[in-house]
Amino acid sequence: MPTRYTFGGDEHLFVECSDEMSLEAFFKSLSMANGVKESAIKGITEICPANASFQIKFDPDQIKPDDVLKEVRAIEGAAERAEPVIRTRIVEIPVFYNDPWTHETLMRFRERHQEPSGTDLDYATRINGYGDVDDFVAAHSGSPWFVSMVGFVAGLPFMYQMVERQRQIQVPKYLRPRTDTPRLTVGHGGCFGCIYSVRGAGGYQMFGITPMPIFDPTQTTSYLRDFMVFFRPGDIVKFKPIDRDAYDQAVEDVDKGRFSPPVREVSFDLREFQKDITGYNTRLEGMINGH
Template identity: 65%
Template structure:
């Protein structure tokens, strides 16, 4: 894995870990940025991890560019010699798949879609070689996902499915972006899943909605009290299909300020995952539902 460092003006260093997205590249970037954050380096003002890269903003009056570059290379060497492990959390996100709101929206924009005669879920099932929408939903919700970065709009997580590359669900984005996407839509583009934190434009395929707010400047719910943005890079997400009755009940709990997500701390070890992904994912599910 050959890392490329690039200066951006007088205040940024962009680090490309790999041209291809992979769990190895993602974990290395996460490990480096977390170690950099832990060191609390004077002059480093922002650290932004991404899918297979990261960017650091710094004050050149406090830390010289070459000094910071040397530090990043030093941390990279230390991370490269250590097992890739991550103290993180696993989150269960309820999803009403095939909901009426994304369905109404996708029908308004069929002229922008690769297959105007089918829904987004039907199209996704077909191009992934699955027999039905139900089979696709089972594949989408059956394995966990890593949050590899948060951005585009406030609080939106990009997620990478935790299976071998040959099994990853892949669906292209719309031919032309929509001008509307319902708030809290669970979407997919390329190999990445996402949750649209707010209503707005978008080009990802739409599979369902979650009742769980993930961005709230008012911070009304318990899991948003510490910060208005819920997700962090490194979080593990497990989607849980729900029916309309459960969705409506969850929504009422959100309005009452009593809704809570199921969140558990977990230690993720990349080497153990790669030895047997299915068994490791089952162990993560056990952590999530342990009393």
């Protein structure tokens, strides 16, 4: 679809690059959002990126809406000609799958679920065609995920699985949202994964929990002292399954300031990725593992 521009009141411009999520649409929206930021257009006060779109807030006393639109259209042209390469990070996130806390929570809300007789992992395993839960966990953790946006609640990443479309895990949300979700739950709804940054209501299927805080408004967590939100759009996430002992050790390390998430700076080339998705993902995994 052609890029769609919509004004919101007197102070906002919404830019929609596609009506469906894809890495191509994400790259275009991120490139445009970065281009707007780098252009430092007088009167633009805020840029909010999303999965395949972004929103601009501007001061109409400093710049007219039509002038904002003209500037952004010019940036769109430059973005379409740019190389699809970004400098970003790959991050390893430990996950305790099928943990007791999300299990207790999901059992309290079975009447809101499509299949009350099983668990969220059982349901996701069946509808995605995997033989058992272990196979499903291997698929969930076996390929990297792109962070396409951060928000909805503070610090929450939405993640898009970096595999061929036919291999992407897809699971509908609960029939009715829960009133409770444990903090740091690893969830999934539609084609998007997420990590719940805080405890609260939610409708995504719950697969496990990470011991790694991703949002800390007190900025006392050792790796969040510079900024309270860990994730950025464009980050690449690799999930690492862990057991209860490793989870407990990581929680203790976080509390004592010893935990440091494995992070590597990488250059991601969309065209090279599309030529050989499996091979490219293997190289990315090797980077985070130091190979």
